[in-house]
Amino acid sequence: MSQLDSLRQHSLVVADTGDIDAVARWKPQDATTNPSLLLTSAEDPRYRGLVNQAIGDAHGDPTAAVDNLFVEFGREILKHVAGRVSTEVDARLSFDTEKSIDKAKRFIGLYEKQGVARERVLIKLASTWEGIRAAERLEREHIHCNMTLLFSFAQAVACAEAGVTLISPFVGRIYDWHRQARKVDDIPIEEDPGVASVVRIYNYYKKHGYGTQVMGASFRKTGQILALAGCDLLTIAPDLLEKLAKAEGPIPRKLSRETAQAGERLKLDEKSFRWMHNEDAMATEKLAEGIRRFDADARKLEKLIISLAAATEPA
Numbered sequence: 001m002s003q004l005d006s007l008r009q010h011s012l013v014v015a016d017t018g019d020i021d022a023v024a025r026w027k028p029q030d031a032t033t034n035p036s037l038l039l040t041s042a043e044d045p046r047y048r049g050l051v052n053q054a055i056g057d058a059h060g061d062p063t064a065a066v067d068n069l070f071v072e073f074g075r076e077i078l079k080h081v082a083g084r085v086s087t088e089v090d091a092r093l094s095f096d097t098e099k100s101i102d103k104a105k106r107f108i109g110l111y112e113k114q115g116v117a118r119e120r121v122l123i124k125l126a127s128t129w130e131g132i133r134a135a136e137r138l139e140r141e142h143i144h145c146n147m148t149l150l151f152s153f154a155q156a157v158a159c160a161e162a163g164v165t166l167i168s169p170f171v172g173r174i175y176d177w178h179r180q181a182r183k184v185d186d187i188p189i190e191e192d193p194g195v196a197s198v199v200r201i202y203n204y205y206k207k208h209g210y211g212t213q214v215m216g217a218s219f220r221k222t223g224q225i226l227a228l229a230g231c232d233l234l235t236i237a238p239d240l241l242e243k244l245a246k247a248e249g250p251i252p253r254k255l256s257r258e259t260a261q262a263g264e265r266l267k268l269d270e271k272s273f274r275w276m277h278n279e280d281a282m283a284t285e286k287l288a289e290g291i292r293r294f295d296a297d298a299r300k301l302e303k304l305i306i307s308l309a310a311a312t313e314p315a
Helices: 003-008 020-026 035-042 045-058 062-078 097-113 129-140 153-162 171-182 193-207 222-226 238-246 270-278 281-312
Strands: 012-016 030-032 085-088 121-126 145-150 166-169 213-216 233-236
Touching: 003 012, 003 222, 003 238, 012 020, 012 238, 020 062, 020 238, 030 121, 030 233, 035 045, 035 062, 035 281, 045 062, 045 281, 062 085, 062 097, 062 281, 097 121, 097 129, 121 129, 121 281, 129 145, 129 153, 129 270, 145 153, 145 281, 153 166, 153 193, 153 270, 153 281, 166 193, 171 193, 171 222, 171 281, 193 213, 222 238, 233 238, 270 281
Parallel strands: 012 030, 012 233, 030 085, 085 121, 121 145, 145 166, 166 213, 213 233
Antiparallel strands: none
Protein backbone atom coordinates (compact mmCIF):
# COMPACT_ATOMS: atom_id res chain seq x y z
CA MET A 1 0.00 0.00 0.00
CA SER A 2 1.27 3.47 -0.84
CA GLN A 3 1.46 6.19 1.77
CA LEU A 4 -1.23 8.06 -0.16
CA ASP A 5 -3.63 5.12 0.00
CA SER A 6 -2.88 4.67 3.67
CA LEU A 7 -3.41 8.38 4.34
CA ARG A 8 -6.82 8.20 2.68
CA GLN A 9 -7.91 5.74 5.35
CA HIS A 10 -7.55 8.49 7.96
CA SER A 11 -8.22 11.83 6.18
CA LEU A 12 -10.03 13.13 3.12
CA VAL A 13 -7.42 14.02 0.52
CA VAL A 14 -7.96 17.25 -1.40
CA ALA A 15 -5.98 18.45 -4.43
CA ASP A 16 -4.48 21.93 -4.05
CA THR A 17 -4.24 22.98 -7.69
CA GLY A 18 -5.89 24.72 -10.60
CA ASP A 19 -4.50 22.08 -12.98
CA ILE A 20 -7.57 20.17 -14.17
CA ASP A 21 -5.47 17.34 -15.62
CA ALA A 22 -3.80 16.85 -12.23
CA VAL A 23 -7.20 16.71 -10.52
CA ALA A 24 -8.39 14.14 -13.07
CA ARG A 25 -5.30 12.04 -12.42
CA TRP A 26 -5.41 12.05 -8.63
CA LYS A 27 -9.20 11.90 -8.23
CA PRO A 28 -9.31 13.64 -4.82
CA GLN A 29 -12.48 14.07 -2.79
CA ASP A 30 -12.35 17.89 -3.14
CA ALA A 31 -10.14 20.47 -4.81
CA THR A 32 -9.02 23.95 -3.76
CA THR A 33 -8.01 26.90 -5.92
CA ASN A 34 -6.73 30.42 -5.32
CA PRO A 35 -5.67 33.36 -7.52
CA SER A 36 -2.06 32.19 -7.62
CA LEU A 37 -2.97 28.69 -8.79
CA LEU A 38 -5.46 29.96 -11.37
CA LEU A 39 -2.95 32.45 -12.74
CA THR A 40 -0.62 29.54 -13.50
CA SER A 41 -3.43 27.54 -15.11
CA ALA A 42 -4.75 30.50 -17.11
CA GLU A 43 -1.28 30.91 -18.66
CA ASP A 44 -1.27 27.22 -19.69
CA PRO A 45 -2.20 26.71 -23.37
CA ARG A 46 -4.15 23.56 -22.42
CA TYR A 47 -6.81 25.71 -20.77
CA ARG A 48 -7.04 28.53 -23.31
CA GLY A 49 -10.53 27.37 -24.25
CA LEU A 50 -11.77 28.01 -20.70
CA VAL A 51 -10.12 31.43 -20.68
CA ASN A 52 -11.69 32.37 -24.00
CA GLN A 53 -15.09 31.22 -22.77
CA ALA A 54 -14.78 33.37 -19.65
CA ILE A 55 -13.75 36.38 -21.72
CA GLY A 56 -16.54 35.91 -24.25
CA ASP A 57 -19.23 35.65 -21.59
CA ALA A 58 -18.00 38.85 -19.91
CA HIS A 59 -18.73 41.09 -22.94
CA GLY A 60 -15.76 43.35 -22.36
CA ASP A 61 -15.88 43.54 -18.56
CA PRO A 62 -12.48 42.35 -17.18
CA THR A 63 -13.79 41.93 -13.63
CA ALA A 64 -16.64 39.77 -14.87
CA ALA A 65 -14.17 37.81 -17.00
CA VAL A 66 -12.04 36.95 -13.96
CA ASP A 67 -15.14 35.89 -11.99
CA ASN A 68 -16.23 33.77 -14.95
CA LEU A 69 -12.77 32.21 -15.14
CA PHE A 70 -12.87 31.13 -11.50
CA VAL A 71 -16.22 29.47 -12.13
CA GLU A 72 -15.18 27.90 -15.45
CA PHE A 73 -12.20 26.24 -13.78
CA GLY A 74 -14.32 25.26 -10.78
CA ARG A 75 -16.96 23.69 -12.98
CA GLU A 76 -14.39 21.67 -14.91
CA ILE A 77 -12.69 20.54 -11.70
CA LEU A 78 -16.02 19.34 -10.32
CA LYS A 79 -16.27 16.88 -13.21
CA HIS A 80 -13.37 14.99 -11.63
CA VAL A 81 -14.18 15.14 -7.90
CA ALA A 82 -17.04 13.66 -5.94
CA GLY A 83 -17.14 16.51 -3.46
CA ARG A 84 -16.54 20.25 -3.58
CA VAL A 85 -14.37 22.91 -5.16
CA SER A 86 -13.16 25.99 -3.28
CA THR A 87 -13.37 29.34 -5.07
CA GLU A 88 -11.70 32.38 -3.56
CA VAL A 89 -13.11 35.87 -3.02
CA ASP A 90 -10.86 38.74 -4.16
CA ALA A 91 -8.20 39.46 -1.53
CA ARG A 92 -8.88 43.19 -1.94
CA LEU A 93 -12.20 42.56 -0.16
CA SER A 94 -10.58 41.02 2.91
CA PHE A 95 -11.58 43.95 5.13
CA ASP A 96 -15.02 44.56 3.61
CA THR A 97 -17.76 42.30 4.95
CA GLU A 98 -20.55 43.52 2.68
CA LYS A 99 -18.57 43.37 -0.56
CA SER A 100 -17.22 39.93 0.38
CA ILE A 101 -20.78 38.72 0.78
CA ASP A 102 -21.75 40.26 -2.56
CA LYS A 103 -18.85 38.58 -4.35
CA ALA A 104 -19.59 35.22 -2.73
CA LYS A 105 -23.21 35.43 -3.85
CA ARG A 106 -22.07 36.37 -7.35
CA PHE A 107 -19.91 33.23 -7.52
CA ILE A 108 -22.76 31.05 -6.27
CA GLY A 109 -25.09 32.64 -8.82
CA LEU A 110 -22.65 31.94 -11.65
CA TYR A 111 -22.23 28.34 -10.52
CA GLU A 112 -25.96 27.79 -10.22
CA LYS A 113 -26.45 29.28 -13.70
CA GLN A 114 -24.07 26.57 -14.91
CA GLY A 115 -26.09 23.90 -13.14
CA VAL A 116 -23.74 23.48 -10.16
CA ALA A 117 -25.50 23.29 -6.80
CA ARG A 118 -24.18 25.52 -4.03
CA GLU A 119 -23.55 22.44 -1.88
CA ARG A 120 -20.64 21.60 -4.20
CA VAL A 121 -18.92 24.96 -3.76
CA LEU A 122 -16.90 26.33 -0.87
CA ILE A 123 -16.36 30.09 -0.89
CA LYS A 124 -12.84 30.93 0.28
CA LEU A 125 -12.48 34.02 2.43
CA ALA A 126 -9.46 35.43 4.24
CA SER A 127 -9.68 34.82 8.00
CA THR A 128 -9.84 38.49 8.92
CA TRP A 129 -12.47 39.67 11.40
CA GLU A 130 -14.46 41.04 8.46
CA GLY A 131 -14.06 37.85 6.45
CA ILE A 132 -15.24 35.73 9.36
CA ARG A 133 -18.32 37.93 9.81
CA ALA A 134 -19.08 37.57 6.10
CA ALA A 135 -18.79 33.78 6.37
CA GLU A 136 -21.08 33.71 9.40
CA ARG A 137 -23.82 35.41 7.41
CA LEU A 138 -23.23 33.37 4.26
CA GLU A 139 -23.49 30.10 6.17
CA ARG A 140 -27.00 31.13 7.29
CA GLU A 141 -27.95 31.23 3.62
CA HIS A 142 -26.45 27.77 3.03
CA ILE A 143 -23.42 29.21 1.23
CA HIS A 144 -20.59 27.21 2.72
CA CYS A 145 -17.21 28.77 3.43
CA ASN A 146 -13.57 27.73 3.56
CA MET A 147 -11.57 30.18 5.68
CA THR A 148 -8.10 30.64 4.26
CA LEU A 149 -4.91 32.50 5.28
CA LEU A 150 -5.37 31.14 8.78
CA PHE A 151 -2.28 31.33 10.99
CA SER A 152 -3.38 32.08 14.57
CA PHE A 153 -5.38 30.26 17.21
CA ALA A 154 -7.52 33.40 17.54
CA GLN A 155 -8.57 33.06 13.89
CA ALA A 156 -9.43 29.40 14.40
CA VAL A 157 -11.53 30.08 17.51
CA ALA A 158 -13.44 32.93 15.82
CA CYS A 159 -14.14 30.77 12.75
CA ALA A 160 -15.54 27.94 14.86
CA GLU A 161 -17.72 30.32 16.87
CA ALA A 162 -19.03 31.72 13.56
CA GLY A 163 -20.08 28.24 12.47
CA VAL A 164 -18.09 28.14 9.24
CA THR A 165 -17.91 24.89 7.31
CA LEU A 166 -14.14 24.55 7.05
CA ILE A 167 -10.84 26.22 7.89
CA SER A 168 -7.47 25.88 6.14
CA PRO A 169 -4.54 26.44 8.54
CA PHE A 170 -1.37 27.12 6.52
CA VAL A 171 1.19 24.66 7.82
CA GLY A 172 3.96 25.47 5.35
CA ARG A 173 3.84 29.24 5.67
CA ILE A 174 3.99 28.99 9.46
CA TYR A 175 6.99 26.67 9.07
CA ASP A 176 8.62 29.13 6.64
CA TRP A 177 8.32 32.04 9.06
CA HIS A 178 9.80 30.16 12.00
CA ARG A 179 12.57 28.66 9.89
CA GLN A 180 13.58 32.13 8.77
CA ALA A 181 13.25 33.57 12.29
CA ARG A 182 15.47 30.81 13.68
CA LYS A 183 17.89 31.09 10.73
CA VAL A 184 17.87 27.34 10.13
CA ASP A 185 17.49 25.24 6.99
CA ASP A 186 14.90 22.91 8.47
CA ILE A 187 12.81 22.25 11.57
CA PRO A 188 12.22 18.64 12.67
CA ILE A 189 8.64 17.44 12.33
CA GLU A 190 8.28 16.90 16.08
CA GLU A 191 9.16 20.59 16.59
CA ASP A 192 7.37 21.96 13.51
CA PRO A 193 5.20 24.92 14.62
CA GLY A 194 2.96 24.59 11.55
CA VAL A 195 2.12 21.00 12.40
CA ALA A 196 1.69 21.92 16.08
CA SER A 197 -0.76 24.68 15.13
CA VAL A 198 -3.06 22.28 13.29
CA VAL A 199 -2.85 19.70 16.08
CA ARG A 200 -3.87 22.35 18.63
CA ILE A 201 -6.79 23.57 16.51
CA TYR A 202 -8.00 20.06 15.69
CA ASN A 203 -7.94 19.00 19.34
CA TYR A 204 -9.72 22.18 20.43
CA TYR A 205 -12.49 21.73 17.86
CA LYS A 206 -13.07 18.07 18.66
CA LYS A 207 -12.86 18.52 22.45
CA HIS A 208 -15.48 21.28 22.40
CA GLY A 209 -17.76 19.71 19.79
CA TYR A 210 -17.48 22.25 16.97
CA GLY A 211 -18.82 21.17 13.59
CA THR A 212 -16.22 23.18 11.66
CA GLN A 213 -13.82 20.92 9.78
CA VAL A 214 -10.04 21.36 9.81
CA MET A 215 -8.13 21.07 6.53
CA GLY A 216 -4.36 21.26 6.82
CA ALA A 217 -2.93 23.25 3.89
CA SER A 218 0.23 24.74 2.39
CA PHE A 219 2.63 21.85 2.95
CA ARG A 220 6.34 21.95 2.24
CA LYS A 221 7.18 18.26 2.69
CA THR A 222 5.43 14.93 3.06
CA GLY A 223 6.49 14.57 6.69
CA GLN A 224 4.20 17.47 7.63
CA ILE A 225 1.28 15.73 5.92
CA LEU A 226 1.92 12.36 7.54
CA ALA A 227 2.20 13.98 10.97
CA LEU A 228 -1.41 15.15 10.54
CA ALA A 229 -2.94 11.85 9.43
CA GLY A 230 -6.46 11.82 10.88
CA CYS A 231 -7.07 15.54 10.35
CA ASP A 232 -10.51 15.98 8.76
CA LEU A 233 -9.05 16.97 5.39
CA LEU A 234 -5.60 17.61 3.94
CA THR A 235 -5.18 19.70 0.77
CA ILE A 236 -2.02 18.66 -1.05
CA ALA A 237 -0.20 19.98 -4.12
CA PRO A 238 0.33 17.54 -7.02
CA ASP A 239 4.10 17.20 -6.50
CA LEU A 240 3.56 16.02 -2.92
CA LEU A 241 0.71 13.73 -3.98
CA GLU A 242 3.20 12.15 -6.38
CA LYS A 243 5.75 11.58 -3.61
CA LEU A 244 3.13 10.03 -1.34
CA ALA A 245 1.92 7.75 -4.13
CA LYS A 246 5.45 6.49 -4.80
CA ALA A 247 6.33 5.86 -1.15
CA GLU A 248 5.19 2.59 0.38
CA GLY A 249 4.13 1.69 3.89
CA PRO A 250 1.23 2.11 6.29
CA ILE A 251 0.66 5.50 7.92
CA PRO A 252 -0.47 5.51 11.56
CA ARG A 253 -3.32 7.79 12.55
CA LYS A 254 -2.01 10.74 14.55
CA LEU A 255 -5.17 12.76 15.25
CA SER A 256 -8.55 11.54 16.45
CA ARG A 257 -11.64 12.87 18.17
CA GLU A 258 -11.25 10.25 20.92
CA THR A 259 -7.79 11.42 21.96
CA ALA A 260 -8.41 15.15 21.63
CA GLN A 261 -7.44 17.24 24.63
CA ALA A 262 -7.77 21.00 24.90
CA GLY A 263 -8.04 23.88 27.31
CA GLU A 264 -11.05 25.94 28.25
CA ARG A 265 -13.45 27.07 25.53
CA LEU A 266 -12.87 30.69 24.49
CA LYS A 267 -15.34 33.40 23.48
CA LEU A 268 -13.85 36.20 21.41
CA ASP A 269 -15.47 39.52 20.60
CA GLU A 270 -13.84 41.82 18.05
CA LYS A 271 -11.51 43.51 20.53
CA SER A 272 -10.29 40.30 22.12
CA PHE A 273 -9.90 38.67 18.69
CA ARG A 274 -7.79 41.53 17.38
CA TRP A 275 -5.62 41.61 20.50
CA MET A 276 -5.08 37.84 20.62
CA HIS A 277 -4.24 37.72 16.91
CA ASN A 278 -1.96 40.76 17.25
CA GLU A 279 0.00 39.01 20.00
CA ASP A 280 1.13 36.43 17.43
CA ALA A 281 3.82 38.17 15.35
CA MET A 282 4.04 35.31 12.86
CA ALA A 283 0.29 35.31 12.26
CA THR A 284 -0.04 39.05 11.79
CA GLU A 285 2.87 39.14 9.34
CA LYS A 286 1.79 36.08 7.34
CA LEU A 287 -1.85 37.17 7.10
CA ALA A 288 -0.86 40.57 5.74
CA GLU A 289 1.69 39.05 3.39
CA GLY A 290 -0.79 36.43 2.16
CA ILE A 291 -3.41 39.04 1.34
CA ARG A 292 -0.81 41.09 -0.56
CA ARG A 293 0.39 38.06 -2.52
CA PHE A 294 -3.08 36.90 -3.51
CA ASP A 295 -3.94 40.46 -4.51
CA ALA A 296 -0.78 40.72 -6.64
CA ASP A 297 -1.58 37.49 -8.47
CA ALA A 298 -5.21 38.52 -8.91
CA ARG A 299 -4.01 41.74 -10.56
CA LYS A 300 -1.68 39.76 -12.82
CA LEU A 301 -4.62 37.54 -13.75
CA GLU A 302 -6.70 40.60 -14.61
CA LYS A 303 -3.90 41.95 -16.84
CA LEU A 304 -3.61 38.58 -18.57
CA ILE A 305 -7.35 38.53 -19.22
CA ILE A 306 -7.29 42.08 -20.59
CA SER A 307 -4.35 41.30 -22.92
CA LEU A 308 -5.96 38.10 -24.18
CA ALA A 309 -9.28 39.82 -24.69
CA ALA A 310 -7.58 42.56 -26.73
CA ALA A 311 -5.79 39.94 -28.84
CA THR A 312 -9.07 38.21 -29.72
CA GLU A 313 -10.99 41.36 -30.67
CA PRO A 314 -11.78 41.62 -34.38
CA ALA A 315 -9.66 44.11 -36.26
